[in-house]
Amino acid sequence: MLNNLMSESMKFLANRKLKNYRRYPVNRxxxxxxxxxxxxxxxxxxxxxxxxxxxxxxxxxxxxxxxITFARAQGINIIYVPYTGNIKPIFEAPAHQxxxxxxxxxxxxxxxxxxxLLERSILPSGKDTIIDDRTGLSAFSGSSLRQKLxxxxxxxxxxxxxxINIGLDSSIRDAVEYGYHATLITDCAAATSxxxxxxxxxxxxxxxxxxxxxxxxxQAQATKQS
Amino acid sequence: xxxxxxxxxxxxxxxxxxxxxxxxxxxPLVSKVTKQVNLIENxxxxxxxxxxxxxxxxYAPHHRYKKGSFSDRKYLHPSQILQKMTSSFKxxxxxxxxxxxxxxKEGDIISSEHDCSSGFTGTNLHEQLTQKGITHVVLAGFLxxxxxxxxxRSAIDLGYHVTLLDDAVSAWTPKDHKAAVEVxxxxxAHHLTNTKDFLVGLS
Numbered sequence: 001m002l003n004n005l006m007s008e009s010m011k012f013l014a015n016r017k018l019k020n021y022r023r024y025p026v027n028r029x030x031x032x033x034x035x036x037x038x039x040x041x042x043x044x045x046x047x048x049x050x051x052x053x054x055x056x057x058x059x060x061x062x063x064x065x066x067x068i069t070f071a072r073a074q075g076i077n078i079i080y081v082p083y084t085g086n087i088k089p090i091f092e093a094p095a096h097q098x099x100x101x102x103x104x105x106x107x108x109x110x111x112x113x114x115x116x117l118l119e120r121s122i123l124p125s126g127k128d129t130i131i132d133d134r135t136g137l138s139a140f141s142g143s144s145l146r147q148k149l150x151x152x153x154x155x156x157x158x159x160x161x162x163x164i165n166i167g168l169d170s171s172i173r174d175a176v177e178y179g180y181h182a183t184l185i186t187d188c189a190a191a192t193s194x195x196x197x198x199x200x201x202x203x204x205x206x207x208x209x210x211x212x213x214x215x216x217x218x219q220a221q222a223t224k225q226s
Numbered sequence: 227x228x229x230x231x232x233x234x235x236x237x238x239x240x241x242x243x244x245x246x247x248x249x250x251x252x253x254p255l256v257s258k259v260t261k262q263v264n265l266i267e268n269x270x271x272x273x274x275x276x277x278x279x280x281x282x283x284x285y286a287p288h289h290r291y292k293k294g295s296f297s298d299r300k301y302l303h304p305s306q307i308l309q310k311m312t313s314s315f316k317x318x319x320x321x322x323x324x325x326x327x328x329x330x331k332e333g334d335i336i337s338s339e340h341d342c343s344s345g346f347t348g349t350n351l352h353e354q355l356t357q358k359g360i361t362h363v364v365l366a367g368f369l370x371x372x373x374x375x376x377x378x379r380s381a382i383d384l385g386y387h388v389t390l391l392d393d394a395v396s397a398w399t400p401k402d403h404k405a406a407v408e409v410x411x412x413x414x415a416h417h418l419t420n421t422k423d424f425l426v427g428l429s
Contacts, residue, residue: 003258007398010255013311014304021301090361091387095413136383155300165410170379177347177376181301199405204371207402208304208343 011206018210021181023156024222030077030154034139034161034171036064037082039102041122041162047102051162054197055190060162063187063215065121067160070219072121077152078128081139083167086132095137095166098192138170146178156181158218160188164200172209183211185218227389227417227427235282235335235360236273239345239367239374241328242288244314244321245396251314251321256368256396259403263393268421269366270327272394275425277331282358284335285324286345286367286377290317296341303342305372343376352384362387364424366394371406378414390415391424 039047041061048055055061071078083099092100124130135142149157157180161168168189175182184205191197205212213221244250246266248257260266277283289295291313296306309315315322323329330336335358337351345351355363363386365374374395381388390411397403411418419427 003255004399007255007402010308010398011304014307017302017307018304089382090385091382091416093382093388093414093416095382098413137379138383141383166413169410170383173343173376173379174347176301176303177342177344179299179301196409199409203401203405204375204410206304207372208376210301210304 021210022183022221024076024158025156026075028154029156029158029222030079030149030152031067031071031158031160032139032145032171033068033078033080034159034167035083035099035163036080036122036161045102047162050098050102050192051190054192054194055162057194058187058190058197060188060190061122063185064160067185067188067215067218069121070222071158072125074222076158076222077154078124079131079145079148080124080128081131081134081143081145081171084132084134087135089136098166099163136170137167138174139167140171140174140178149180154180156183158183158185160185162190164189164191165196165204169200169204172205176208176210181211182209183213183218184209185215186212187214227419229281229362229428231279231281233359234362234364235284235355235358236276236364236366237284237286237345237351237377238269238273238328239286239365239377240288240369241269241285241325241367242315242321243323243325245368246325246328247320249320251312255398259370259398259400260396262400263396263403265394265396266325266327268391268394271425272364272366272391272421273328275428276364279428282335282355282360283330284337284351284355285330286337286349286351286373287324287339288315288373289339289341290315290322292317305342340373343373344380345373345377346380346384347376360386362389364389364391366391368396370395370397370403371410372397375406375410375414378411382414387416388414389417389419389424391419391421393420
């Protein structure tokens with residue numbers, strides 16, 4: 001009881017400071033789409049089937065479409081970081097196995113990123129960046145992502161993707177460590193089970209991710225400032 | 227689970243008095259789970275046994291707070307905000323000393339301090355482990371869902387084989403601990419076990 005009270009008090013005090021970070025100037029903000037690729041978004045794919053229960057509950061695809069469309073309209077940088085055959089761990093963890101099970105192709109990144117089968121609004125456009133050299137669960141692992149963000153002067157990273165406690169978790173932990181302001185769009189994320197999604201969103205993420213917002217709240221916040 | 231003894235390290239994350247001593251600043255926050263899982267005795271048993279096995283023992287210490295800490299950072303990690311507010315792990319204080327029964331001995335690796343959560347990010351831990359040919363790591367310490375899980379996630383992305391012990395880690399609340407050890411660790415660990423089975427496995 002006392003322990004929970006102390007824990008909630010600490011969280012409250014930290015959040016008071018963190019609220020000041022919630023600014024999204026378009027030239028310093030990037031939407032980072034981790035594992036947003038056809039394997040995890042098309043109904044006939046096993047990857048989609050693995051997250052579909054949670055994804056349908058949070059309305060993942062509708063929200064993802066809305067978020068990407070909004071980011072494009074605002075001029076926010078959009079960066080896709082797919083899970084590709086380039087990720088070949090020496091020691092395969094269960095999380096690697098889950099991802100690998102649903103990846104149909106080898107090293108050819110062009111086949112892994114969203115294809116014409118996906119809706120136009122979710123497809124990368126010519127202006128978007130695709131990071132195809134990631135080597136681990138985190139979007140930053142072994143990849144050129146950090147350099148690209150530095151080159152563009154990005155400070156605020158807004159994250160979305162189908163695996164809240166796999167790719168998103170590892171990526172957001174790294175983002176905060178590297179000094180970025182990280183925002184998770186909670187209804188643009190899913191998991192393979194309700195408990196994974198709920199525990200990540202309600203318990204684990206608030207300990208290290210500075211901002212958690214719904215898609216609607218994020219758009220309202222970003223619009224207000226533009 | 228068989229470990230290559232010359233290539234395996236036990237990494238103790240943040241085994242500071244502030245977490246482990248009843249006089250520590252963070253003890254009131256972590257004492258509930260720490261007692262529930264019998265963490266201190268488990269950490270001691272694991273550390274002693276790994277020393278007997280001739281494994282490398284590595285320490286991944288948290289940033290020791292001093293005036294001006296994090297002044298170079300524009301966006302702080304939530305834990306940094308709390309560290310600034312509470313001055314926990316204050317440099318040159320009782321709280322930032324290693325807890326006596328699991329303190330380093332000659333020849334152990336002591337990594338440079340981590341500023342946020344992962345024992346690897348921005349530190350020389352990977353370099354020191356690599357120099358000793360370490361391929362397998364076993365993690366113990368604080369906190370289950372922050373520094374331990376972040377260190378595990380970094381270790382996985384750096385290519386290590388990672389063992390997690392669900393009762394040699396602790397967190398602020400039972401829910402935090404559960405979210406880590408019951409929900410995320412099974413996805414991350416190459417080997418997830420408890421102290422008793424780990425020790426039996428080494429026999």
